[in-house]
Amino acid sequence: MSWWNLLCHELRAIFGNRSILLTVLGGVVFYSFLYPLPYSQQVPREQKVVVVNLDGSQLSRKLERMVDATPQVELYDRAQSIEEAEQLFFSRGLAGILVIPENFYRDLLLGRSPTLSYAGDGSYILVYSTVLEGMLGAGGTLAAEVKVTRMVMSGQAMALAAEQYSAIRLNIRPAFNETMGYVTYIVPAVFVLILHQTLLIGAGLLGGGQNARMAAGHDGYWCQASPLALLVIRALLFTAIYWPLSLYYFGWCFDYYAIPHHADPAELQLLLLPFLLSAATLGICIGALLPRPELATLIVLLTSIPLVFGAGFVWPRMAIPAPITTILDVVPVVPAINGFLRLNQMGAEFSAVMPMWKQLWWCTGGYGLLAWLLLCRRQRLGRSDTGETASTPRSATTADS
Amino acid sequence: MPFSSLLMRDLRELARDPWLLSLVSWIPVLLFVLMLQMFSQEIPRELPIGVVDLDKSNIARDLSRHYQASPTLEVLASFPDLQTGAAALRSGDISALAVIPADLGKDVMLGRPCQVTVFVNDQFLLIGKIIGSALLQAHTTFNAQIETGRNLFGVTPLIELAVSRAMVTTTQVTPLFNLNVNYAQFLVSAILPAIWQILMIVTTILSLAASRRQRTLPGWLGATPGRCLFARFFLLATLFWLQGAAFLTAMYVWLGWPMHGSWPLVLSAQLLTAWASVAAGSLFFFVTGKVETSLSLAASYAAPALAFMGVTFPVTDMTLPARIWRSFLPVSHYVEVQFAQVNYGAAIESAAPQLLALVLFGLPLLLVFVLAHRSLGREGVAP
Numbered sequence: 001m002s003w004w005n006l007l008c009h010e011l012r013a014i015f016g017n018r019s020i021l022l023t024v025l026g027g028v029v030f031y032s033f034l035y036p037l038p039y040s041q042q043v044p045r046e047q048k049v050v051v052v053n054l055d056g057s058q059l060s061r062k063l064e065r066m067v068d069a070t071p072q073v074e075l076y077d078r079a080q081s082i083e084e085a086e087q088l089f090f091s092r093g094l095a096g097i098l099v100i101p102e103n104f105y106r107d108l109l110l111g112r113s114p115t116l117s118y119a120g121d122g123s124y125i126l127v128y129s130t131v132l133e134g135m136l137g138a139g140g141t142l143a144a145e146v147k148v149t150r151m152v153m154s155g156q157a158m159a160l161a162a163e164q165y166s167a168i169r170l171n172i173r174p175a176f177n178e179t180m181g182y183v184t185y186i187v188p189a190v191f192v193l194i195l196h197q198t199l200l201i202g203a204g205l206l207g208g209g210q211n212a213r214m215a216a217g218h219d220g221y222w223c224q225a226s227p228l229a230l231l232v233i234r235a236l237l238f239t240a241i242y243w244p245l246s247l248y249y250f251g252w253c254f255d256y257y258a259i260p261h262h263a264d265p266a267e268l269q270l271l272l273l274p275f276l277l278s279a280a281t282l283g284i285c286i287g288a289l290l291p292r293p294e295l296a297t298l299i300v301l302l303t304s305i306p307l308v309f310g311a312g313f314v315w316p317r318m319a320i321p322a323p324i325t326t327i328l329d330v331v332p333v334v335p336a337i338n339g340f341l342r343l344n345q346m347g348a349e350f351s352a353v354m355p356m357w358k359q360l361w362w363c364t365g366g367y368g369l370l371a372w373l374l375l376c377r378r379q380r381l382g383r384s385d386t387g388e389t390a391s392t393p394r395s396a397t398t399a400d401s
Numbered sequence: 402m403p404f405s406s407l408l409m410r411d412l413r414e415l416a417r418d419p420w421l422l423s424l425v426s427w428i429p430v431l432l433f434v435l436m437l438q439m440f441s442q443e444i445p446r447e448l449p450i451g452v453v454d455l456d457k458s459n460i461a462r463d464l465s466r467h468y469q470a471s472p473t474l475e476v477l478a479s480f481p482d483l484q485t486g487a488a489a490l491r492s493g494d495i496s497a498l499a500v501i502p503a504d505l506g507k508d509v510m511l512g513r514p515c516q517v518t519v520f521v522n523d524q525f526l527l528i529g530k531i532i533g534s535a536l537l538q539a540h541t542t543f544n545a546q547i548e549t550g551r552n553l554f555g556v557t558p559l560i561e562l563a564v565s566r567a568m569v570t571t572t573q574v575t576p577l578f579n580l581n582v583n584y585a586q587f588l589v590s591a592i593l594p595a596i597w598q599i600l601m602i603v604t605t606i607l608s609l610a611a612s613r614r615q616r617t618l619p620g621w622l623g624a625t626p627g628r629c630l631f632a633r634f635f636l637l638a639t640l641f642w643l644q645g646a647a648f649l650t651a652m653y654v655w656l657g658w659p660m661h662g663s664w665p666l667v668l669s670a671q672l673l674t675a676w677a678s679v680a681a682g683s684l685f686f687f688v689t690g691k692v693e694t695s696l697s698l699a700a701s702y703a704a705p706a707l708a709f710m711g712v713t714f715p716v717t718d719m720t721l722p723a724r725i726w727r728s729f730l731p732v733s734h735y736v737e738v739q740f741a742q743v744n745y746g747a748a749i750e751s752a753a754p755q756l757l758a759l760v761l762f763g764l765p766l767l768l769v770f771v772l773a774h775r776s777l778g779r780e781g782v783a784p
Contacts, residue, residue, distance in 0.1 A: 019693035023700075030701055038708045038723040044715050089577075090745055097577075113565045116572050122579025123587050123744045127715050129530050132574060143569040150566070154556075167509055167547040168464070169516035170540040172533050174523035175490060175498070182714055185526040201700070205693060294610065295420065297696040298603050302428065304704050305596050306435055313525050315585075316496075319442040324435070342493050345524045352492030 001225045006233050009221040013206060014237065019293065024202040028245045031194045032253050035187065042181035044130045047095035048076035052085045057105035063116075063142050067098060072134030096120040096131035108146055126182075176260075176346045184259050188345050189313045189337045191249045192275075196333035197300050197307075199242055199276070200283040203234070204296020207287015214382050215291060223382045227375035231284060231368065238280040239273070246272055250344065262347030271339050271353060274360035278332035281367035288374035303331075311337045330366075335359040402625075407632035415636070418611050424604045429644045432596050433651060440585035447475035448532055451495040453486040454479055458506025460547075464517070467543045468499065473535035490520060497521040497532045509547060527584070578744040586658055590743065591712035591736055593648045598678055598732040599703045601641045605682030606699060608637060610692035618773075618780045626777050627770060634679050634766075641675035642668075653743065662742025666749055670738040670756060677731035677762030684765045687772035706730045712740070734758045 001009075014020055051067070053060050068075035076094060079085035085097045099117035101107075107114040116139050120131040144166070151161035177184045210222050222230060250268060254261050286296055309315055310328040317325060328334045339356035342348040350357075402410075415421050452465045469476045477495055480486035490498045499519045508515040519536055523529035548567035549560075557563055576582045612621045612633070622629045646668060653660035681702065685695035707713070709727040716724065727733045734755040741747040 019691070019697060022694060023697050027697065027701060031705070034701065034726070035705055035708060037726065038711075038719050039714055040720050040723065041718045044718040047715075047717075090747060108569065111562055111565050113568050113571045116570050117575065118572060119575040119577050122576030122582060123740060124712065124715060125527065125584050125587065126713065128576060128579075128582075129534070136572065136574070139570065139572060146569045150569075167544045167551070168505070168540070169514070170537060171516045171518045172536065173518060173520050174529065175520035176522060176524040177526065177529075178523070180523050180526060180529075182526070185524065186708070188524075201697070209693075294607070294692045294696050297693065297700055298420075298424075298607065301599055301603060301696070301700045301704055302432065302596075305592060305599070305707065306432065306439070308707075309436070309439055309588075309592065314527055315440065315588075316445050316448060316525075316528050318447070319445045320439050321441060324439055338493070341524060342491070346491045346493065346522070348491040348493065349488070352488075 001221065001229075003229055003233065006221065006225045006229055007237070009225075010230075010233055010237055013210075013221075014202075014241070017205065017209065020202050020205050023198050023205065023297070024241065024245075027198045027201075028194065028248070031198075032191070032249065035190055035194070036183050036257055039182040039186060042179065042183055044126055045071055046074040047072060047127055047131050047134070048092070049073050049096035049098060049131060049135070050077045050079050050085045050088045050092075050094055051075055051098045051100070052079045052082055053100045054102040055100050055104035059105045059108065059142075059146075060100045063100060063138065064098075066138040066142060067135055070134035070138055072130045072137075094121075095124075095127050096135065098135055178260075183257050184345075185313075187257060188254075188259060188261075189311060189341060190308065191253065192337045192340050193304065193308060193311070193333055195242060195246055195249065196275075196279050196336065197304055199238060199279045200286060200300045201297050202241075203238055203280055203283025204286040204290060204300065205293040206234070207284060208290040208293035208296050211288070211290060211378065212292045214378075219382075223379055227372055227379055231281075231372050231375055234284055235277060235280040235368070235371075238283065239276040242276050242280075243272070246276065259345075261344045263344040267350050268340075268344060270350070271336075271343055271357060271360075274357060274364055275332060275336040275339075278360050278363035278367060279336075281364055281371050282332060284371040285367050285374055288371060288378055307331060307333055310334065313337060313341060329359065330363065332360055332363045332367075335363075402628075404628070404632060407629060408636055411633050411636045414612065414615075415608065421604065421608055421611060424600065424607065425640050425644075429597070429600055429647070432600070433593055433648050436589055436592050436596065437651065437656070440589050443583050443585040445528065445531055446472055448473060448497075448528060448535075449477035449495045450474050450497040450499065450532065451478045451480055451486050451489055452476055453481075453483055453498065453500045455482075455503040456501050456505040460506040460509050461501045464501060464505075464543055465499070467539045468536070471535045471539045473531060474539070487520075490522060493522070495522075496525065496528055497536070499536075512551070586652075587712065590652060590658075590739065591710055592707065593652070594645075594674075594732050594736050594739065595707040595710065597641070597645055597648065598674070598706055598730070599699075600644065601637075601675060601678035602682040602685070602699045602703050603696060604641075605637055605679050606686045606692060606695050608633065609683060609686045618777050622773065622777055626773055630683075630770060630773055634676070634683070638672070638675040638679050641678065642672050645671035645675065658743075660743050661746030663749055666752055667739055667742050670735050670752065670759065673756060673759035673762075674731045674735040676766070677759050680762045680766035680769060681731065683769045684772075687769055687776060690776060702730075706732055709733055710736050712736065728758065731759060731762055 051064050053064060064075060067073055076092065077088055079088055082099060088094060089097060097119040101114050104114045118132060118135045120128040122128050148161045152158055174180050210220060213220060250261070286299065290296055310320060310324060311334050335356035339353040343350065343353050415425065450468065454461050454465065465476055468474050478489065480489065483500060486498045489495050497519055499517055501517055502515060505515050521529045521533050545567045549563045552563035552566045553560065556566060579587065649667065652658050682699060685698045689695045689698065709723065709730055710733045719727065738752045738755045741751060
């Protein structure tokens with residue numbers, strides 16, 4: 001069978017298969033809207049907190065107003081005691097409690113350090129850090145004001161005091177993802193995962209479907225073609241189909257969600273090539289192994305969540321036990337996510353993503369070889385099966401039983 | 402056929418299919434253990450940061466030792482200039498870069514204002530936030546030390562007064578329900594239900610598909626489709642319930658994580674979630690009539706569920722479309738019950754809205770029976 005014939009057959013097999021089209025084209029487009037949906041507000045705002053003001057002085061009320069004025073926190077209610085605040089916290093589903101101690105103002109004037117207590121709901125990561133950011137920020141500002149006032153009272157010039165209230169100020173700047181938004185955080189990594197997973201399903205559905213038809217006694221073009229030609233054409237075809245889809249993600253979607261991207265387009269494509277090739281060869285391996293097409297979806301679906309959390313952008317890689325990271329490293333999406341984040345989000349030089357780039361080529365080579373062996377085996381099995389049924393029906397029935 | 406023998410027949414069929422047997426036996430265990438292992442460190446330690454020390458004074462070295470002393474931080478490298486430091490930050494070798502300005506030591510001694518700028522890689526937002534709060538902590542104590550020293554020098558000989566002048570107010574921060582700020586626990590307790598829901602939906606679809614493949618719908622459902630289907634759903638939901646109970650036990654008994662609420666309530670919510678997931682899975686199967694297509698739909702339905710559960714990003718800040726989509730996912734109702742019980746030990750009646758929402762998944766289940774009847778009618782016409 002000529003390469004051209006094989007290409008036509010493959011094209012027909014892919015574009016004539018509704019499930020593959022649904023997953024590859026439908027899935028990629030659908031996910032591009034669904035995944036960012038919950039995060040579209042980017043940052044949590046105006047989390048409701050309750051304040052327990054045991055002091056009642058003017059300064060403590062000023063602190064209340066300052067807390068309320070932060071974008072992170074909204075003062076939802078006042079409570080007379082900590083017990084009452086706790087009850088409100090549960091019944092209204094609030095996010096935090098601020099306790100201003102008794103004699104707060106007097107202690108400040110006397111030069112004792114009164115203790116402000118902040119409590120946040122620690123079971124929701126983002127809520128907790130947002131609430132604390134707001135309350136600590138307001139508390140810190142108030143403390144600085146008090147300090148400046150005190151310095152002025154002891155004879156310092158106002159301008160000097162305003163600058164010197166702290167020995168060394170800490171200025172924390174978000175380096176990438178400057179708005180600290182959630183879409184910018186999750187989407188660039190998850191999009192790589194979506195491309196990878198849908199590609200695996202697509203290639204798996206194709207291979208698994210052909211296996212199932214072979215088992216049912218159908219003979220197809222994939223039995224006559226040379227395994228190497230089949231592998232090369234199929235891998236290149238899936239890469240070619242996914243190229244525009246990747247560009248849709250990295251181009252249009254990133255613009256649509258206003259995600260900053262720093263990579264040089266040429267370098268991005270340079271990383272894209274081994275990523276798509278390695279995913280395609282892995283998908284062909286999966287397809288060659290599975291007896292039925294739907295199992296490809298099953299396997300890919302079950303591995304999605306472990307891959308998200310193992311890739312290292314949510315949970316630090318060094319906190320994950322080494323045996324797990326070793327296994328994860330041979331899945332193309334893990335080096336790919338790390339590579340794309342560095343190159344496109346963090347603006348790294350290409351030399352910095354060389355380890356991931358090489359890793360992806362190793363994956364391509366490894367899975368390519370494996371896929372070739374598997375396809376050879378499948379063809380041998382297919383030939384012997386059909387051969388036997390044609391020549392001696394009896395041996396086929398014994399093989400069946 | 403009596404109901405019990407229907408169940409036995411289904412159970413035997415399940416045990417014969419190696420894929421289905423794996424899906425209800427070792428695969429859930431493997432996935433649950435894998436996720437628990439992945440987060441076994443619980444609190445990230447020694448996150449790599451870099452320092453650009455343009456000052457090289459005693460105070461600058463002291464400050465960088467202060468960072469190093471924080472259990473969360475590890476000063477991995479000291480860079481001679483900003484360019485090399487920034488390159489390391491961009492390539493991801495370090496997660497934050499602290500720039501100590503020239504003359505910091507001199508300025509501190511002279512009481513001039515000065516500031517240390519830290520660039521934190523917030524592309525990895527969670528890691529960035531952890532680093533940010535560790536830096537803030539290290540810095541606050543360092544500042545208090547310096548200012549106390551300075552006050553002792555010039556303002557007052559009393560150490561207490563010197564401290565209180567340095568720190569006008571002290572703060573006490575209490576992470577409620579999570580005293581160690583152990584994020585892993587809370588992530589895992591949401592991740593496991595999300596995986597559980599995926600497992601339930603795909604197992605339901607594959608189990609229905611296996612029966613149809615081996616015996617065809619008329620051959621399997623025969624004259625009493627309602628009873629046969631109900632027996633299958635009953636078996637699956639019970640198995641899923643056991644899986645749910647298993648991961649709950651693993652977290653709150655075996656690992657000993659705190660659990661403040663009512664076990665019976667969480668378990669009942671799990672039972673309803675199991676039935677709701679069976680309803681969702683079988684609906685996909687009977688609507689599409691094709692196993693690959695129904696699994697594809699299941700993938701788009703269940704795979705992003707974690708994002709909608711409201712654990713990583715608060716529900717109150719989700720837009721309306723997101724909240725609508727979320728309400729169609731059984732696990733998002735379940736996880737609210739689980740969190741309210743496990744963390745807050747909330748009153749039992751507070752779970753009513755979530756339980757009601759889960760009961761409403763009975764409607765798609767009814768629809769499944771109707772659809773099954775119809776497809777039975779279609780396929781039954783042939784021989």
